[in-house]
Amino acid sequence: MITGASGGLARAVAKQLADHDWRLALITRYAGKLDIGSYDERQAIIEADVSTSSGAASAFEQCVDRLGQAPTALINCAGSVLMSPLHRTREKHYRKCMQANLDTSFFTLSAFVNACLERKQAGVAVLVSSVTARIGVGNHEAVAAAKAAVESLARSAAATYSKHQIRVNAVAPGLMRSPATEWLFSTANNTRQLEAQYPLGRYGNVEDVASTIAWLASDEANWITGQVLPVDGGFTAVRPLQRAV
Numbered sequence: 001m002i003t004g005a006s007g008g009l010a011r012a013v014a015k016q017l018a019d020h021d022w023r024l025a026l027i028t029r030y031a032g033k034l035d036i037g038s039y040d041e042r043q044a045i046i047e048a049d050v051s052t053s054s055g056a057a058s059a060f061e062q063c064v065d066r067l068g069q070a071p072t073a074l075i076n077c078a079g080s081v082l083m084s085p086l087h088r089t090r091e092k093h094y095r096k097c098m099q100a101n102l103d104t105s106f107f108t109l110s111a112f113v114n115a116c117l118e119r120k121q122a123g124v125a126v127l128v129s130s131v132t133a134r135i136g137v138g139n140h141e142a143v144a145a146a147k148a149a150v151e152s153l154a155r156s157a158a159a160t161y162s163k164h165q166i167r168v169n170a171v172a173p174g175l176m177r178s179p180a181t182e183w184l185f186s187t188a189n190n191t192r193q194l195e196a197q198y199p200l201g202r203y204g205n206v207e208d209v210a211s212t213i214a215w216l217a218s219d220e221a222n223w224i225t226g227q228v229l230p231v232d233g234g235f236t237a238v239r240p241l242q243r244a245v
């Protein structure tokens with residue numbers, strides 16, 4: 001099950017998992033936003049808003065109806081990117097940010113572990129955090145707080161459900177070029193500035209993060225749980241030499 005299915009990261013994850021023969025339940029709030037022609041019968045497009053408990057439950061019920069089974073893997077790509085300094089962040093933007101990032105993670109993970117426990121089946125979940133949860137990045141207070149909560153959620157759930165063979169991990173991406181961030185690349189100079197922030201000399205692509213998610217969801221990672229894996233070109237790990245001008 002992949003949530004936020006119309007988004008840049010979700011589409012890349014869906015492609016990589018489909019290439020590895022996964023059957024996919026693609027969850028979106030607006031099915032009309034997905035190009036149905038590009039999906040095959042091993043994939044169900046399911047309309048649900050997973051930012052509520054009832055919406056998440058509906059996504060799982062529809063998945064069983066359409067694919068004949070509950071998901072064995074959950075990838076919660078639903079989320080948002082909010083660049084706004086704390087003193088300018090209105091309550092409605094804060095609430096929307098928590099809803100998109102934390103509520104979707106909480107309610108989909110809750111529905112997922114319930115489905116696994118009911119069926120006594122193993123499972124794997126991957127949540128999506130951000131570098132902003134791990135290091136102070138200016139003007140990201142709301143999303144930083146939401147993603148830090150997502151990371152804690154992943155660790156606590158990993159502890160609770162490891163005895164049921166349910167693995168829970170997260171990835172923490174740096175900047176990925178996607179529909180959510182395209183506006184940042186409006187000029188060549190802006191693009192160069194963004195590239196310069198990353199020790200490996202480039203910003204990320206959704207494919208960089210999708211391949212890590214696909215690996216965490218695979219059996220190759222079956223001894224990994226409770227981890228948050230940064231996928232960020234070195235942004236949170238190394239500090240390049242700063243030159244005085």
Ligand SMILES: NC(=O)c1ccc[n+]([C@@H]2O[C@H](COP(=O)([O-])OP(=O)(O)OC[C@H]3O[C@@H](n4cnc5c(N)ncnc54)[C@H](OP(=O)(O)O)[C@@H]3O)[C@@H](O)[C@H]2O)c1
Nearest residue numbers: 004005006007008009028029078079080100175176178180
């Ligand atoms: N892009 C970056 O640089 C970056 C960096 C770090 C972390 N991330 C995280 O990576 C994930 C994917 O980002 P992306 O770049 O692919 O963004 P995106 O293209 O905007 O996709 C996110 C998707 O989440 C769903 N969504 C948004 N608000 C929602 C809400 N309130 N309730 C339920 N679903 C909602 C939407 O899908 P539907 O309309 O289909 O439901 C949307 O297309 C997000 O969690 C984001 O925070 C992104």
